Amino acid sequence: xxxxxxxxxxxxxxxxxxxxxxxxxYARSLLSRVEARDATVNAWAYLNSELVLQHARELxxxxxxxxxxxxxxxxxxxxxxxxxxxxxxxxxxxxENDAPKIDAGSIAVLRKNxxxxxxxxxxxxxxxTSVGPxxxxxxxxNPHDPTRTPGGSSSGSGAAVGDxxxxxxxxxxxxxxxxxxxxxxxxxxxxxxxxxxxREGQKLYSLxxxxxxxxxxxxxxxxxxxxxxxxxxxxxxxxFEIKGAKFALLTLPTPQWPAPGPGTAAALKKGADILRDQGxxxxxxxLGNEFRPMYKYHLQVLSGDGRxxxxxxxxxxxxxxxxxxxxxxxxxxxxxxxEQLKAFDELAAMRPKLDALADKYAAIIAxxxxxxxxxxxxxxxxxxxxxxxxxxxxxxxxxxxxxxxxGLPIGLSLVSSRYRDQxxxxxxxxxxxxxxxxxxxxxxx
Amino acid sequence: xxxxxxxxxxxxxxxxxxxxxxxxxYARSLLSRVEARDATVNAWAYLNSELVLQHARELxxxxxxxxxxxxxxxxxxxxxxxxxxxxxxxxxxxxENDAPKIDAGSIAVLRKNxxxxxxxxxxxxxxxTSVGPxxxxxxxxNPHDPTRTPGGSSSGSGAAVGDxxxxxxxxxxxxxxxxxxxxxxxxxxxxxxxxxxxREGQKLYSLxxxxxxxxxxxxxxxxxxxxxxxxxxxxxxxxFEIKGAKFALLTLPTPQWPAPGPGTAAALKKGADILRDQGxxxxxxxLGNEFRPMYKYHLQVLSGDGRxxxxxxxxxxxxxxxxxxxxxxxxxxxxxxxEQLKAFDELAAMRPKLDALADKYAAIIAxxxxxxxxxxxxxxxxxxxxxxxxxxxxxxxxxxxxxxxxGLPIGLSLVSSRYRDQxxxxxxxxxxxxxxxxxxxxxxx
Numbered sequence: 036x037x038x039x040x041x042x043x044x045x046x047x048x049x050x051x052x053x054x055x056x057x058x059x060x061y062a063r064s065l066l067s068r069v070e071a072r073d074a075t076v077n078a079w080a081y082l083n084s085e086l087v088l089q090h091a092r093e094l095x096x097x098x099x100x101x102x103x104x105x106x107x108x109x110x111x112x113x114x115x116x117x118x119x120x121x122x123x124x125x126x127x128x129x130x131e132n133d134a135p136k137i138d139a140g141s142i143a144v145l146r147k148n149x150x151x152x153x154x155x156x157x158x159x160x161x162x163x164t165s166v167g168p169x170x171x172x173x174x175x176x177n178p179h180d181p182t183r184t185p186g187g188s189s190s191g192s193g194a195a196v197g198d199x200x201x202x203x204x205x206x207x208x209x210x211x212x213x214x215x216x217x218x219x220x221x222x223x224x225x226x227x228x229x230x231x232x233x234r235e236g237q238k239l240y241s242l243x244x245x246x247x248x249x250x251x252x253x254x255x256x257x258x259x260x261x262x263x264x265x266x267x268x269x270x271x272x273x274x275f276e277i278k279g280a281k282f283a284l285l286t287l288p289t290p291q292w293p294a295p296g297p298g299t300a301a302a303l304k305k306g307a308d309i310l311r312d313q314g315x316x317x318x319x320x321x322l323g324n325e326f327r328p329m330y331k332y333h334l335q336v337l338s339g340d341g342r343x344x345x346x347x348x349x350x351x352x353x354x355x356x357x358x359x360x361x362x363x364x365x366x367x368x369x370x371x372x373x374e375q376l377k378a379f380d381e382l383a384a385m386r387p388k389l390d391a392l393a394d395k396y397a398a399i400i401a402x403x404x405x406x407x408x409x410x411x412x413x414x415x416x417x418x419x420x421x422x423x424x425x426x427x428x429x430x431x432x433x434x435x436x437x438x439x440x441x442g443l444p445i446g447l448s449l450v451s452s453r454y455r456d457q458x459x460x461x462x463x464x465x466x467x468x469x470x471x472x473x474x475x476x477x478x479x480x
Numbered sequence: 481x482x483x484x485x486x487x488x489x490x491x492x493x494x495x496x497x498x499x500x501x502x503x504x505x506y507a508r509s510l511l512s513r514v515e516a517r518d519a520t521v522n523a524w525a526y527l528n529s530e531l532v533l534q535h536a537r538e539l540x541x542x543x544x545x546x547x548x549x550x551x552x553x554x555x556x557x558x559x560x561x562x563x564x565x566x567x568x569x570x571x572x573x574x575x576e577n578d579a580p581k582i583d584a585g586s587i588a589v590l591r592k593n594x595x596x597x598x599x600x601x602x603x604x605x606x607x608x609t610s611v612g613p614x615x616x617x618x619x620x621x622n623p624h625d626p627t628r629t630p631g632g633s634s635s636g637s638g639a640a641v642g643d644x645x646x647x648x649x650x651x652x653x654x655x656x657x658x659x660x661x662x663x664x665x666x667x668x669x670x671x672x673x674x675x676x677x678x679r680e681g682q683k684l685y686s687l688x689x690x691x692x693x694x695x696x697x698x699x700x701x702x703x704x705x706x707x708x709x710x711x712x713x714x715x716x717x718x719x720f721e722i723k724g725a726k727f728a729l730l731t732l733p734t735p736q737w738p739a740p741g742p743g744t745a746a747a748l749k750k751g752a753d754i755l756r757d758q759g760x761x762x763x764x765x766x767l768g769n770e771f772r773p774m775y776k777y778h779l780q781v782l783s784g785d786g787r788x789x790x791x792x793x794x795x796x797x798x799x800x801x802x803x804x805x806x807x808x809x810x811x812x813x814x815x816x817x818x819e820q821l822k823a824f825d826e827l828a829a830m831r832p833k834l835d836a837l838a839d840k841y842a843a844i845i846a847x848x849x850x851x852x853x854x855x856x857x858x859x860x861x862x863x864x865x866x867x868x869x870x871x872x873x874x875x876x877x878x879x880x881x882x883x884x885x886x887g888l889p890i891g892l893s894l895v896s897s898r899y900r901d902q903x904x905x906x907x908x909x910x911x912x913x914x915x916x917x918x919x920x921x922x923x924x925x
Contacts, residue, residue, distance in 0.1 A: 119580070135564070135582035140684065143792035233788050235684040239585065242675055242687050265791060265809075269816045343678050346710060347588035364710075371714045372899035376835070383828035390821070454817035 039064035044108040044202040045255040051107045052099075058107035058151060062091035065109055065153060069200045076178050076198050078191040080114040080170040081121050082154030090151055103149030104263050108256075110145060111192050111201040114155040115162045115238035116247075118142055121152070125238055126160045126168045129352045139236025141205065141247050141264075148263045153201050156191025159415060161348075162207050163188070163240045163341065164357045167412040174412035177219060179443055179479075183408040186216035187415025189248055193220040196250040197444075197478075203256060206248030209240045209337065211404075211421025213248025214448060217433035219408035219416065221444030221478055223467070225249040225257050225460075226421075228453045229428035232264045241340035243379070244333070244425050252478075254464040257432070261456055268457045275461040277469070278314035280397040282307075285450075286321045287401070292330060292419050296406030298439025302474070305437060306400060306447050309473050310466070317400070320392075322423075326385060330419060332378035333426040338368055339375035382426050389427045390452035398462045399450040407439030424448070430456040432463045436474030444476050484509035489553040489647040490700040496552045497544075503552035503596060507536035510554055510598060514645045521623050523630075523640040525559040525615040526566050527599030535596055548594030549708050553701075555590060556637050556646040559600040560607045560683035561692075563587055566597070570683055571605045571613045574797045584681025586650065586692050586709075593708045598646050601636025604860060606793075607652050608633070608685045608786065609802045612857040619857035622664060624888055624924075628853040631661035632860025634693055638665040641695040642889075642923075648701060651693030654685045654782065656849075656866025658693025659893060662878035664853035664861065666889030666923055668912070670694040670702050670905075671866075673898045674873035677709045686785035688824070689778070689870050697923075699909040702877070706901055713902045720906040722914070723759035725842040727752075730895075731766045732846070737775060737864050741851030743884025747919070750882060751845060751892050754918050755911070762845070765837075767868075771830060775864060777823035778871040783813055784820040827871050834872045835897035843907045844895040852884030869893070875901040877908045881919030889921050 039047065039061045050056035066084050073079065094107055117123050119142075122134040138146065146152070157168040157175045167174040168190050175190040177183040178198035185194035189206025193216025196204040206213040208226045217224020225248065232247045239245065251257050284307050295303065307317045341363030348356055349364040362368070393399055402420045409416055424431040430453070433446040449466060451459035471477075484492065484506045495501035511529050518524065539552050562568050564587075567579040583591065591597070602613040602620045612619040613635050620635040622628040623643035630639035634651025638661025641649040651658040653671045662669020670693065677692045684690065696702050729752050740748065752762045786808030793801055794809040807813070838844055847865045854861055869876040875898070878891040894911060896904035916922075 117582075135580045137562075137580035137582060138792075140789070140792040144795060147792070147795035230687055230785070230788060233684060233792055234687065235789070235792070239678060239680040242679065265787075269818055340675070342710075343675060344585070344680070347583075347585040347592070347678055347680070350589060350592035373714055376832070376898055380828065380832045383825065383831075386828075387821070387825045453821055 040068040040199050042202065043253040043256050044251065044259060045253060047107060047202065058094040059088060059091040061107060062087050062109065062151065065201060072198055072200060075176060075181050076194050077169065077173050077175045078156055078195040078198065078200060080124055080126070080155045080157045080191065083121065086120060087151065087153055094149060094151060097149070103147065105145060105259060106149035108150045108203060108259065109153045109201050110150050111153050111156045111195045111204040112142065113162070113189050113192050113206050114158050115207060116142060116205060117236040118152060118155065121155050123155065126158050127355065129348055129355045137236060140233030141237065144264060156195055156204060158190060159188035160357050161238055161240065161360065162209065162212055164359055165415045166357065167415050176412060177408045179221060183410050183443065184219065184412055184415050186219035186408060188212040189216050190415060192250050193217060193222065193224070196220065196252060197222050202252060203260065204250035206250060207237055208246050208248045208421070208425055209244045210333065210425055211418025214403050214421040214431060214433045215416055215418055217250060218403035218444065218446035221435040221476060223251050223254060223257055223435065224433040226425065226431050227261070227266060227456050228430045231266050231454065231456065239344045241337050241344070243336065243340070246425065254460055254467050258460050261460065266456050268455050270458065272457065272461065275397070275465055277310060277465050281316045281318065282310055283396045283399045284317050284319045285399050285401045286319065287420070287423065293405055293417060295402050298406040298445045299402045299404060302437035302445045302447055303402060305474065306470060309469050313469055328381065329385065329426055330422050332382050333422050335370055335375055335378040336382065338363055338370055342366055386427050389429065393429065393450060393452040398459060401448045401450060403433045403446045403448045407441055407443040407445060424450050428453050430459050432459060434463055434467045434470050436470030436476055438476035485513040485644050487647065488698040488701050489696065489704060490698060492552060492647065503539040504533060504536040506552060507532050507554065507596065510646060517643055517645060520621060520626050521639050521643050522614065522618055522620045523601055523636040523643065523645060525569055525571070525600045525602045525636065528566065531565060532596065532598055539594060539596060542594070548592065550590060550704060551594035553595045553648060553704065554598045554646050555595050556598050556601045556640045556649040557587065558607070558634050558637050558651050559603050560652060561587060561650060562681040563597060563600065566600050568600065571603050572800065574793055574800045582681060585678030586682065589709055601640055601649060603635060604633035605802050606683055606685065606805065607654065607657055609804055610860045611802065612860050621857060622853045624666060628855050628888065629664065629857055629860050631664035631853060633657040634661050635860060637695050638662060638667065641665065641697060642667050647697060648705065649695035651695060652682055653691050653693045653866070653870055654689045655778065655870055656863025659848050659866040659876060659878045660861055660863055662695060663848035663889065663891035666880040666921060668696050668699060668702055668880065669878040671870065671876050672706065672711060672901050673875045676711050676899065676901065684789045686782050686789070688781065688785070691870065699905055699912055703905050706905065711901050713900050715903065717902060717906065720842070720910055722755060722910050726761045726763065727755055728841045728844045729762050729764045730844050730846045731764065732865070732868065738850055738862060740847050743851040743890045744847045744849060747882035747890045747892055748847060750919065751915060754914050758914060773826065774830060774871055775867050777827050778867050780815055780820055780823040781827065783808055783815055787811055831872050834874065838874065838895060838897040843904060846893045846895060848878045848891045848893045852886055852888040852890060869895050873898050875904050877904060879908055879912045879915050881915030881921055883921035
C-alpha cells in the first residue's frame with residue numbers, strides 16, 4: 036500500500052470515504068514524514084503533533100453524512116495567516132510566540148468544511164522581503180536539492196507540499212510569492228482572482244495586490260479548495276479538450292521584465308510543442324507597449340502600500356524591521372502621492388484590456404520564474420514574471436513538469452481573465468496531464 | 481473650571497502638558513460622564529473602567545520627554561476593530577464575548593502614540609446593515625434627541641463623541657457609516673483617503689471601499705490623528721483663507737441620488753451664503769452624466785464583496801446572520817462576475833476624473849445626509865449622499881453647524897482629491913469656524 040503521506044488530498048478523501056483510512060492514521064503518516072524530513076527541509080514555523088492528532092480524532096468522529104467538502108484534508112498554513120489555535124509569528128522577532136485567538140476568514144472556511152490544519156509554514160519576514168526564512172534554525176531548503184532555495188515568500192508551504200509533508204499548502208502573493216515557490220518545488224500553485232477569497236486575517240502588505248495562494252500536487256486538489264471557497268465562474272462548466280484549443284504564448288517585453296534563463300526558455304518551447312502535438316494552436320504574442328510600465332507601476336503602488344501597512348510595526352519596534360520595510364515607511368524612494376495614484380489608476384485601466392486579450396484564448400502561457408531555484412538560502416529569487424498577473428488580478432496556475440539544466444523542476448504559468456478560475460482549472464487539468472508526462476521532470480523525493 | 485469631559489483632546493493635552501490635569505483624573509471625568517448618560521445613549525458595547533484607569537495611571541507615569549503625540553487622548557473604538565485587551569463582538573451573536581488578543585493596525589499606531597482606549601462602541605451588525613445597534617439592551621440613541629437614531633453603522637462612536645463621553649471616536653465607512661453619524665450627532669467626522677491608514681484588523685466588508693473613520697469635536701483633534709497616522713500631502717502646508725478661495729457646491733444628479741430634505745437644502749444654501757459673505761466664490765456644479773451610474777456600481781461591487789467577506793460566517797452560523805448578508809453570500813441579486821468587474825473598473829476610471837474636478841477648488845461642498853436624524857432607533861438612515869466620496873476614495877469631512885426643522889444638527893461635507901487630507905483639514909478649520917458660529921446650531925448636551 037502507498038504510504039498515506041504520498042496521497043493527494045483527493046486520494047486520501049477516497050480512502051476516508053471507503054473506510055480504508057482514518058484521518059488519524061493519515062495524520063500520523065504525514066507527521067512521520069515531517070519528522071523524517073524536517074531537519075533537511077525546515078518548512079515549519081509551528082507544528083504541534085498532539086493538537087493535530089486531537090483534531091484528526093475529532094474529524095473521525097463526525098458521521099459521514101455530516102462531513103464537510105474538505106473532510107480530513109491536511110493543510111499547511113503560511114505563517115502570516117491567523118489561526119486561533121496556533122501562534123502567528125510572521126518570521127518577525129516582534130511577533131515571537133504571539134498567538135491571538137482568531138482565525139483568518141480563509142481558515143474559518145477551510146475548518147468549517149472539515150479541513151485539518153497541520154501547522155504553520157515558514158515565510159519571509161511579513162511575506163514582504165526576499166530573505167529566505169528560518170524558524171530559529173537553518174533556513175528553509177528546497178526538497179529537491181537542499182542546497183537551493185524553495186523560493187518565497189511562501190517558502191514553507193511550497194517546500195512542504197513539494198516534499199510530501201502535507202498535500203495542501205496556503206501561501207500568499209503580492210508580487211510572486213505563491214507562483215515562484217510553486218515552480219521551484221515542482222508543484223501546482225494557484226493565485227486565484229484577486230479578492231475572490233476573503234483576505235481577512237492575512238497579514239497586510241497591499242490591499243490591491245495581496246491574494247491568498249494555494250498549493251497542491253494535483254488539479255483535483257485545487258478544485259476542492261475553490262469549491263469550498265465557492266469560487267464560481269459566470270460560464271457553466273464545459274469539458275475542455277486541448278485539441279482545437281487556442282493558447283497564447285506570451286513573451287513579456289524587456290527590459291522591464293528579465294529574459295528567461297535557458298531552463299525556462301526550453302520549457303516554454305517544449306510546452307508549446309507538446310500542446311501543438313496535441314492539436315492545439317499556440318500563438319506567440321508580445322504585450323503591447325502600453326503595458327510596459329506595468330511592473331514599474333506595481334512596485335510604486337507597493338511602496339506606497341508598504342508605507343501604510345508597516346507603520347504600526349515601525350512605531351516602537353523599528354529596530355526589529357527589515358530595512359526594506361523601514362524604507363517603505365520612510366518613503367525612501369521619494370514617490371509623490373500623485374505618482375502613486377497615477378500608478379494605481381493606470382494599472383486599473385489595464386485590467387479590462389488584459390481580460391479582453393485573455394478571453395481570446397483558452398489560456399495565456401507565460402514563464403513562472405527565470406529558471407531553476409538558485410543555489411543558496413539567503414535569497415528566494417526573482418518575482419518579476421509573476422508580477423503581471425498579480426497586478427492585473429488575473430488567476431494564474433503554475434503547472435510543473437519541466438526541468439532545468441540541473442534536473443530541478445521548472446513550471447509554466449497558465450493565466451485566464453478575472454473570475455474564470457474554474458475555467459482555468461479545467462484547462463490546467465488537461466494541460467497538466469501532458470506537461471507532467473511529457474515535460475521531462477518527475478517528482479523523486 | 482470646565483469639567484474635563486467637556487474638553488477636546490487637544491485642550492486636554494494642553495492641561496496634561498502644563499500639569500493642571502492628569503490622565504487619570506481626565507479618565508475619571510469621562511467615566512463619570514459615561515455613567516451619567518449611558519442609560520440614555522447606550523453607546524458602548526464594552527467599557528471596563530478599571531482597565532481604563534490602569535492604563536491612565538500608566539500614561540501618567542511616562543516622563544514628559546517620552547510622551548507620544550497622542551498622550552492621554554481618549555478614544556472610543558467601533559466594535560468592528562480588533563483590540564487586544566477588550567472583546568470585539570461586531571454586534572453579532574456569533575462573536576458574543578469573543579476577545580482575540582490582537583490589536584488592529586490602527587489601534588497599534590494610536591496606542592504606541594500614547595492614546596487611551598476608553599472602550600468599544602456599538603455598531604450595526606458587522607458594520608454592514610442599517611439596523612440600529614444595541615448591546616444587550618435598548619438600541620443606541622441620538623444624544624441630542626434620544627427618540628432618534630444616531631445614524632450608523634458607527635453609531636456608538638458618533639453618539640459618544642456627540643455626547644461628550646469621549647473626545648475621539650473611531651468609525652469605519654464602506655458607504656456612509658462615518659459621515660452620516662457625524663451629521664446626525666453634530667460633530668466633525670472624517671473619512672480619509674482610502675488606504676491611507678492601515679485597515680488591518682478592521683472587519684472586512686469591502687477591500688476597495690472600507691475606510692477607517694475619525695470623529696472629533698474639533699479640527700485640531702482630527703489633525704492630531706492624521707499626524708499620528710503620518711498622513712502627509714504632496715504639497716507643503718500653506719495657510720488657508722476663505723477670502724478669495726473658490727468652492728464648488730455640488731448637486732448630485734437624481735434619481736440616482738435622493739433629493740435633499742428641507743434641512744439639508746437650507747444648510748447648503750446657508751453654507752454657500754456664509755462663504756460668499758466671507759469673500760469666497762461658490763460655484764454651483766452638477767456632476768456630468770458619465771458619473772450617474774456611480775452609486776449603482778458602488779452597490780454592485782459591494783454585493784460581490786459581501787459575497788466573499790461573509791462566507792466564513794455563513795458556513796455553520798448562517799442562522800445568526802442578517803438576511804442582507806445571507807443575500808450577499810447567495811448572490812440574491814444574480815449579478816454576474818462580468819457585471820461586477822465592469823462596475824469595479826468603471827469606478828476606477830472615474831477616480832482620476834473626480835480628482836481633476838476637485839483640484840480646481842479649495843474643496844467641494846456637498847450634502848452629508850438627507851436631513852436631520854430620523855425618529856426611531858430601528859433604522860440608521862440613508863447613506864446615498866456619502867457614497868460618492870467613498871467610491872471615489874476621496875477624503876471627506878462633515879462639518880457641523882446647521883440645524884433642521886426640529887432643531888437637530890445637520891452638517892455639510894467638504895471633499896478634496898485623494899491624498900489631500902491635510903489640505904482638506906486646513907480648509908475645514910477655517911470653514912468650520914464660520915459654519916459653527918453662523919450656521920445656527922450649537923451643541924447643548
